[in-house]
Amino acid sequence: MHTALDLPPPYTPIALREAGDAFAHACAVAAAQGAGTLVWVRRFDLVECAVVFEPEEVLATARQVLFAGMNAAADALAAIAPPEKPLVLDWPDAIRFDSGLIGGGRLGWPTDCAEGVRPDWLVFGLMLRAALTREPQPGAVPxxxxxxxxxxxxEVPDFIASFARHLMVALDEWASVGPQSQPARWRQRGRWRDGDLALALRAPSWLDPATGEPIA
Structure with a gap:
């Protein structure tokens, strides 16, 4: 397994040991470390990384960076996926491959930031199940x-580096076309449902709070 990330500017990587929590760590250091900080966990069985942003828009608009992160993850997966199996995004934050839940994205922002105020930072976190480390219960579907x-x-580091590059492309599209470009691209792969995005992101739909990993 590779142990380093090959990242272009403006990313600054922070590597955590296997027991680390990339999303929580990125949220904790976002204000101090700033945009481009990419926190990742050295694991072979789980893709776990988080990226810090410093948005120019107010929170209600900037929150759509979730879709940029989801699009980047989907593009990185599609580049190496078996072509005969479908990759689908589920509203608003889950990723399924061949109907199976493999993980998803999540978004963090300052808890005291109002919807009409520009947040000092946002964090997009990504987690995907790369390999099984435990045998399923007898008779259970793995x-x-x-x-x-x-x-x-x-390879987890190679995938995170690919995701980071695809995220730069998504953000370039955001800058040139506008924030609406990202939910529009998400819809090309996703099952969209109208709803309150802020409320939906309070608890990731794909995350098992007991294990801290994607729902089995």
């Missing part, structure tokens, strides 16, 4: 994992 789904020679 959860979806990338390596078992045909993502051959999958």
């Amino acid at each position: 959860p979806a994992a990338l390596i078992d789904e045909g993502f051959e020679d999958f």
Whole structure:
């Protein structure tokens, strides 16, 4: 397994040990470390990373960066996925491959920031199940994992670097076309439902709070 990230500017990587929490750490250091900070966890069985942004828009608009992160993750997966199996985004934050839940994205922002105020920072976190480390219970259907789904020679650091590059493309599109470009692209792969995005993001739909990993 590779142990380093090959990232272009403006990213600044922070690597955590296996027991680390990339999303929580990124939220904790966002104000001090600033935009481009990318926190990741050194694990072979789980893609876990988080990126810090310093948005120019008010929170209600800037929150749509979730869709930029989801699009980047989907693009990075599509580049190496078996072509015969579908990759689908579920409203607003889950990622499914061949109908199996593999993980998703989440968004953090300052808790005291009002909807009409520009937040000092945002954090997009990504978590995907890369490999199974525990045998399922007898008779149970094993959860979806990338390596078992045909993502051959999958390396977590390589994927995170690919995701980071695709995220730069998504943000360039945001800057040139506008924030609405990202939910529009999400809809091309996603099952959209109208709803309160801020409320939906308070608790990630794909995350098992007991394990801190994607729901099995």
